[in-house]
Amino acid sequence: MKSPSECESLKDIRDGIDSIDHEIIKLLGERMEYVLSAARFKPNQASIPAPDRVAEMLLERRQWALQHKLPADYIESLYHEIIQWYIAQQTQYWRTKHSITTGNKGTHKLGNG
Known part of the structure; x- marks a missing residue:
């Protein structure tokens, strides 16, 4: 893959993007594996959201955003959405592993189904 400054056409740019x-997307899938694996260490469903950990993560992501010259508010908002989705997936996975059903089977998979 060419660096942005090495690109000679819009096709090069699009290929890079x-x-x-x-x-x-590959990394989001790997992140999901960690999130689901973390369910093994959660003693109950109430322990899944971990609001103190989320607050720590969001602050750290804000700092990372600033280091990479990205808008911290946007990155925090983006990660808030990502984290909430993963929490929902981990909750469903935990419930499935503990035989608690909600009627939404298979929602822990990435994608639309």
Whole structure:
């Protein structure tokens, strides 16, 4: 993949963006594996949201955003959404593993189904 300054056409730019997006999606899948694995260490469903941990994470992501010259408010908002979605997935996974059903089977998978 060419660096942005090495790109000689819009196709080069799009190829670079597509490559980065593919990697982001791959990493979100890997993150899901960690999130679901963390359910093993959660003694009950109430322990899943971990608001103190979330607050810590959001502050750290804000700092990372600033280090990379990105808007901290946007990155915090983006990660808030990401984290809430993963919490919902971990909750469903935990409930499934503990035979507590809600009628939404398979929601822990990435994608629409």
